[in-house]
Amino acid sequence: MNQVAPIPTLHLFQKLDQLLIELLKSLSPDDWDMPTLSKQWTVKDIAAHLLDGNLRMLSIARDDYKGDPPLNVNSYREMVMYLNDLNTIWVLAYKRISSKILIEMLETTGREFNAYLHQLNMFEPALFPVAWAGETESQNWFHVAREYTEKWHHQQQIREAIGVQHVLMTTEFFHPCIDTFLRALPHAYRDLDTVVGALVKVEITGDGGGVWYIEKTFSGWRFVKNMAMAEPSAMVTMPTGVAWKLFTKAMTAEEAGEEIQTQGDPKLINPALTMISVMA
Numbered sequence: 516m517n518q519v520a521p522i523p524t525l526h527l528f529q530k531l532d533q534l535l536i537e538l539l540k541s542l543s544p545d546d547w548d549m550p551t552l553s554k555q556w557t558v559k560d561i562a563a564h565l566l567d568g569n570l571r572m573l574s575i576a577r578d579d580y581k582g583d584p585p586l587n588v589n590s591y592r593e594m595v596m597y598l599n600d601l602n603t604i605w606v607l608a609y610k611r612i613s614s615k616i617l618i619e620m621l622e623t624t625g626r627e628f629n630a631y632l633h634q635l636n637m638f639e640p641a642l643f644p645v646a647w648a649g650e651t652e653s654q655n656w657f658h659v660a661r662e663y664t665e666k667w668h669h670q671q672q673i674r675e676a677i678g679v680q681h682v683l684m685t686t687e688f689f690h691p692c693i694d695t696f697l698r699a700l701p702h703a704y705r706d707l708d709t710v711v712g713a714l715v716k717v718e719i720t721g722d723g724g725g726v727w728y729i730e731k732t733f734s735g736w737r738f739v740k741n742m743a744m745a746e747p748s749a750m751v752t753m754p755t756g757v758a759w760k761l762f763t764k765a766m767t768a769e770e771a772g773e774e775i776q777t778q779g780d781p782k783l784i785n786p787a788l789t790m791i792s793v794m795a
Contacts (some may be wrong), residue, residue, distance in 0.1 A: 519658040519698065519738050524663035524691045525632055531663070532625040534682060535565070535670050539618050541678065547614050552765040554605065558673050561616055563609035564602060565669050569624035575596040576642050577631045590614070591646060595794050629764040632659055647792050649702030664792065667692040668763050684755060689723030693755070696792035697763040700729050701736040703790040708783065709748075714739075715783050718746040723756035749779030751787045762792040 539562060547559040556564070559648045574580045585597045609617065641658030644650040650657070667683060674680045679738075684688060697717065704715070713731040718724070728742040753775045754763065760766035766786040767774055 520661045521575060522580055522691055522694050522698075523636065523656075524660045524695070525637070527688065527691065528625075528632060528664060528666070531666055531670065531683075531688065532621075535673075536622055536625075536665075538670070538679070540681075541558075541616070542614070544614075546677050549676040551672045552760065553669075553672050556675050559610075559614060559617070561669050561709035562621065562675055563606050563612070564615075565666065566617060566621050566624060567602065567605040568622070568662075568665060569628045569756045573624065573627055575625075575630060582743065588637045589606070590672070591698075594646070598794055612737070618790065632662070635659065643663075645698075647702075647794060649705065657698070662692065664692050664695045665727045668759055671759065672765070684722060685725040685761070689755060689759075690725065693723065693758055696724070697727050699702065699762075699790055699792045700727065700787065703786040704729060704731075704736045707731075707736075707786060709780075709783065711768070713748040713780075713783060714742065714745055715787065716742070716750045717751045717787055719755055719758045720752060722741075724755050747779060750776070750777065751784055752776040761788070762790060764791050764793065764795045778792070 529548050542558070547557065547562075549558045550556075551558060551561055553561055553645075585594075588594050588597050634653070635655045637656040637659065641653045641655045642660060644653040645657050645661050648657075653661075667688065671680065671683050674682060697719075700717065709731055711731050711733055715729050717727045717729075719726075727745070728739045728745075729736045730739045730742075753771065757766065757771045757774050761768065761771065764787075775788065777788075
C-alpha cells in the first residue's frame with residue numbers, strides 16, 4: 516500500500532459497541548423487523564451479522580480455529596460469493612433467536628473482541644489483508660480500521676432504519692471510517708491510463724469529512740498531501756450522508772444525483788464513484 520499515516524481506531528470500539536447496545540435495548544418489537552439499506556436484511560438481521568463478525572474473528576484469529584476451509588475460492592469475486600453465502604446462512608439461523616439473547620451475546624463477544632484487538636501489535640502483519648484496497652498483506656492497524664468500518668456502517672444502517680442516524684455522523688466516529696474507506700482510492704484507479712501527474716481531489720463535506728488527493732506517478736497512483744493550491748485534473752465532492760452509502764454499495768451515484776458534484780476529466784471521475792470499500 517502507499518506510505519500513508521495509520522488510522523487510529525482501537526480506542527473507538529468500546530464506545531461504538533456501547534452505543535450499539537444502548538440502541539438495541541431501546542428498540543420496540545416492531546423496530547427489530549424494520550427493513551434496512553442492506554437489501555433483504557432487517558434490523559435484527561444486521562444485529563445478527565454483527566454478532567457473526569465478533570464470533571468469527573474470535574474463533575479464527577484468537578482461537579486459531581479455521582473450521583471448514585473454503586473450496587474453489589481462487590479470486591476476489593469467488594471470495595465475495597463465499598462470504599455472502601456464510602453471511603446468509605448465519606442470518607437465517609439467527610431468526611430463531613430472541614432479541615434479548617442476541618443483545619446479551621453482542622455484549623459478551625464485543626468485550627472479548629475488543630480485548631483481542633488490544634493484544635495486537637498494530638504494525639505487524641495482519642491475519643487477513645484488506646483486499647478491497649488491493650492489498651495482499653496489511654498491517655494490523657489497517658485490519659483493525661477495516662473492522663471498525665464494518666461495525667460503524669452496519670450500526671449506521673440500523674440507525675438509518677429507525678431514524679436516529681445522526682449519533683455516529685460526528686468527527687469522532689465518522690472521520691476514521693471514511694478515511695479508511697478512501698484508502699481504496701489508489702486501487703480503484705489502478706487500471707486507469709492517464710498522464711503522469713494527473714491529480715484527483717475527493718472532498719467529503721460535513722462533520723467528519725475532509726479532502727483527499729491521489730496523483731498518478733510512473734509506478735501507479737499514490738496519496739499526496741498539501742495540494743490545496745494545486746489545480747486538480749478532476750474533482751469529486753459529496754456530503755457525508757452520501758459518501759458512506761456509496762462506498763458500501765448501499766447507494767449508486769445515479770441515485771445520489773445532484774448531491775454529488777464533479778468537475779474535470781470524466782474518465783478521472785468514474786473510479787471514485789464506483790469504488791466499493793467492503794467485500795461486496
